[in-house]
Amino acid sequence: MQTQLEKNFLNDFEKNQNIVHKICRIYTSNQDEHNDLFQEITIQIWKNYSKFRGESKFSTWMYRVSLNTAISLYRKSSRRIKTQDFSDVSFKIKSVDYDDTKDVQLKTLYNGIRELNDIDKALIFLYLEDKPYKEIAETLGITEVNARVKMNRTKEKLKKILNP
Amino acid sequence: MDLANYKKVWKNQPEEQNKISALEIYKMTQSKSNSTVKWIFIIGLLEFVFWFAINHLGTKNGALDPYKKLNLINFIENFNYFHYVVVVLFLILFYRNFSLISTVDNTKKLMTNILLVRKTVKWYVYYNLINVVVFSIILNILIFNTPDGINILSGIDNESFNQEHMKSVFIIVEIVLIAIMLLILWLFYYLLYGILLKKLNKNYK
Numbered sequence: 001m002q003t004q005l006e007k008n009f010l011n012d013f014e015k016n017q018n019i020v021h022k023i024c025r026i027y028t029s030n031q032d033e034h035n036d037l038f039q040e041i042t043i044q045i046w047k048n049y050s051k052f053r054g055e056s057k058f059s060t061w062m063y064r065v066s067l068n069t070a071i072s073l074y075r076k077s078s079r080r081i082k083t084q085d086f087s088d089v090s091f092k093i094k095s096v097d098y099d100d101t102k103d104v105q106l107k108t109l110y111n112g113i114r115e116l117n118d119i120d121k122a123l124i125f126l127y128l129e130d131k132p133y134k135e136i137a138e139t140l141g142i143t144e145v146n147a148r149v150k151m152n153r154t155k156e157k158l159k160k161i162l163n164p
Numbered sequence: 165m166d167l168a169n170y171k172k173v174w175k176n177q178p179e180e181q182n183k184i185s186a187l188e189i190y191k192m193t194q195s196k197s198n199s200t201v202k203w204i205f206i207i208g209l210l211e212f213v214f215w216f217a218i219n220h221l222g223t224k225n226g227a228l229d230p231y232k233k234l235n236l237i238n239f240i241e242n243f244n245y246f247h248y249v250v251v252v253l254f255l256i257l258f259y260r261n262f263s264l265i266s267t268v269d270n271t272k273k274l275m276t277n278i279l280l281v282r283k284t285v286k287w288y289v290y291y292n293l294i295n296v297v298v299f300s301i302i303l304n305i306l307i308f309n310t311p312d313g314i315n316i317l318s319g320i321d322n323e324s325f326n327q328e329h330m331k332s333v334f335i336i337v338e339i340v341l342i343a344i345m346l347l348i349l350w351l352f353y354y355l356l357y358g359i360l361l362k363k364l365n366k367n368y369k
Contacts, residue, residue, distance in 0.1 A: 002190070009193075010186045017189075021180040038184070039192045044267045046193035051268060068267040072200070072278050105165065105173045122271065128174040141270030155167055162170065 026113045027070040044069045071118045112161040120154040205258045289353045
């Protein structure tokens with residue numbers, strides 16, 4: 001028997017689980033690690049869900065908890081396993097207008113982000129998700145100006161990785 | 165290709181294929197968290213039990229009997245009590261650090277708290293290593309200052325041995341033993357906490 005709180009949580013979480021999957025994909029390099037991190041993030045979000053007051057959107061709050069879990073609490077070190085890479089299986093699109101080049105570009109982007117350190121990963125992820133600087137600054141606990149400076153540096157790093 | 169174009173690719177990426185069902189998510193919420201900081205606390209606790217048991221077994225099996233003859237047992241016991249008090253204080257700190265870490269905080273605050281975890285572990289290891297050195301030095305000075313101390317401890321009670329010669333051999337043996345013990349302890353802590361901290365350290369480089 002699930003409580004109302006549990007029902008609300010499951011509803012909110014299931015709708016937004018794509019965010020968590022994307023975070024797992026940039027912070028891990030194979031499916032096992034992905035699943036481990038996904039589970040840890042789920043536990044962290046559930047554990048703190050009762051404290052979520054709805055002052056911000058659930059998804060905004062979810063970004064913060066998920067990124068923080070990925071940055072600090074994840075026990076297994078991010079081993080760089082090149083074999084059994086999940087990128088081959090994960091991005092297959094079943095639609096008719098399936099575009100292979102887009103798939104390759106997405107793979108390149110993910111691999112590039114994986115080369116960054118954990119904080120830079122968070123910054124670039126929030127940029128790609130189109131989050132305003134105010135929200136990025138709040139999530140990371142830095143000033144907006146600082147967020148802009150750091151973002152520019154991280155973008156430069158990623159550019160170099162993507163276009164060596 | 166520039167980042168703006170990559171951003172478009174990112175936005176158009178397909179939805180996750182392996183969606184997790186509500187039931188599976190519910191099952192996950194029922195499982196236990198597996199965080200680094202939690203493991204530091206648990207391992208600290210297990211380590212305490214481990215050393216306590218070793219000490220206890222050593223005392224029971226008569227490992228300390230020669231020291232009784234030298235009237236050094238009080239010093240050893242008091243030093244041990246002091247050590248336990250310090251370790252318990254460290255365990256309290258480990259627990260406090262563990263409860264301070266919250267994924268709801270902003271990342272900067274979280275990182276500051278993680279830095280605290282790292283520092284506490286570092287000081288804990290330093291304390292343990294320094295403790296071994298200080299304890300060994302004081303114990304050796306006490307043995308030296310006890311008449312026939314080395315003879316009683318080594319079990320050799322032969323006056324034909326050159327006492328000065330015995331002393332130099334004893335000092336060399338003790339220095340080598342302390343060095344080996346430090347190396348083993350350092351390796352022990354390196355394996356125990358070094359691997360756990362590796363992930364936490366990476367973000368500060």
